[in-house]
Amino acid sequence: MTRPRILVARAIAPATLDRLARHFDLTPNADDAVWSREEFAARLQDQDGVLTTGSERIDGALLAACPRLRICANMAVGFNNFDTDAMSAHGVQGTNTPGVLTETTADFGFALLMATARRVTESEQFLRSGAWQRWRHDQFCGTDIHGSTLGIVGMGRIGQGIARRGAHGFGMRVVYHNRSRLDAATEAECKAAWLPLDELLATADHVVLVVPYSAASHHLIDAAALAKMKPTATLVNIARGGIVEDAALAEALRERRIAAAGLDVFEGEPTVHPGLLAVPNVVLTPHIASATHVTRQAMADLAADNLIAFFEGKGPLTPVNRPLAAPEKIAAQRTADR
Ligand code: 8YV
Numbered sequence: 001m002t003r004p005r006i007l008v009a010r011a012i013a014p015a016t017l018d019r020l021a022r023h024f025d026l027t028p029n030a031d032d033a034v035w036s037r038e039e040f041a042a043r044l045q046d047q048d049g050v051l052t053t054g055s056e057r058i059d060g061a062l063l064a065a066c067p068r069l070r071i072c073a074n075m076a077v078g079f080n081n082f083d084t085d086a087m088s089a090h091g092v093q094g095t096n097t098p099g100v101l102t103e104t105t106a107d108f109g110f111a112l113l114m115a116t117a118r119r120v121t122e123s124e125q126f127l128r129s130g131a132w133q134r135w136r137h138d139q140f141c142g143t144d145i146h147g148s149t150l151g152i153v154g155m156g157r158i159g160q161g162i163a164r165r166g167a168h169g170f171g172m173r174v175v176y177h178n179r180s181r182l183d184a185a186t187e188a189e190c191k192a193a194w195l196p197l198d199e200l201l202a203t204a205d206h207v208v209l210v211v212p213y214s215a216a217s218h219h220l221i222d223a224a225a226l227a228k229m230k231p232t233a234t235l236v237n238i239a240r241g242g243i244v245e246d247a248a249l250a251e252a253l254r255e256r257r258i259a260a261a262g263l264d265v266f267e268g269e270p271t272v273h274p275g276l277l278a279v280p281n282v283v284l285t286p287h288i289a290s291a292t293h294v295t296r297q298a299m300a301d302l303a304a305d306n307l308i309a310f311f312e313g314k315g316p317l318t319p320v321n322r323p324l325a326a327p328e329k330i331a332a333q334r335t336a337d338r
Pocket residue numbers: 052053054055075076077078079101287289290
């Protein structure tokens with residue numbers, strides 16, 4: 001029996017590569033080389049599956065060029081890099097890595113919130129520059145976390161983790177906005193109350209974005225939304241670039257229309273809007289919310305588990321689409337299974 005051929009698009013944990021190599025004819029990207037879209041498509045030509053990260057775009061054009069491909073296992077909970085409709089139409093399964101990064105990402109959301117509200121990186125830069133001469137009563141005064149109102153936009157697993165930290169750890173009043181309301185028991189556990197977005201923006205001392213990226217959430221936080229926030233408020237984005245209109249945010253920060261922002265994700269990352277680099281009242285991190293050793297290993301493992309389960313015929317563990325039956329893929333599966 002020939003083994004399925006799997007491409008790993010980026011460097012990942014060696015232990016996971018070893019495990020994958022026991023099941024598949026594996027092509028890793030050991031050097032973490034940067035591939036153009038064309039090169040990626042060329043490398044995918046003869047592959048049955050691919051392990052992607054959030055950086056590889058899988059769309060109709062790519063799938064049309066890779067007829068053998070049957071599964072894309074994303075090592076990320078977000079899967080806005082997948083055109084799931086095109087994948088379904090091409091009979092390609094998509095999977096993601098929910099659950100394993102929830103608490104780690106919620107921890108980081110809180111770290112970024114605290115660093116932003118209490119001006120941690122701005123004051124460190126001041127110290128490192130040698131500018132610190134003496135104590136001042138108003139030096140780097142920020143905004144309190146404890147006892148303040150936390151507004152969470154997007155109340156999935158990670159949003160709920162942030163709510164629990166805020167309500168139970170810091171005595172915050174928690175309000176949230178989500179397409180659908182949580183059930184009463186989850187609201188009670190998170191001590192969180194649903195609000196319309198406009199009201200949340202006007203009420204919250206700290207707004208944390210954890211909503212998935214989609215056409216509906218593109219530029220959800222634009223100049224008009226920022227204008228609704230308190231001038232003392234902080235904004236934290238650990239969701240996706242593109243949910244915030246970075247140019248509008250840079251202007252709002254420069255004009256102190258909101259107090260500060262903490263950003264782990266950016267429109268067009270790794271490029272960062274120059275207006276954000278120019279203002280002091282923003283904490284900037286390079287998309288690291290899930291970056292702990294344990295969690296990145298768990299994400300790689302779950303992506304691998306999805307590939308293994310799929311090719312063992314057990315079905316994917318954490319699917320993100322329902323592929324339509326594609327006769328040529330089924331024929332390919334039968335051939336591979338022989
Ligand atoms: C990943 C993420 O680090 O899981 C997600 O959706 O944004 C991050 O945890 C990134 O997408 C790499 O795959």
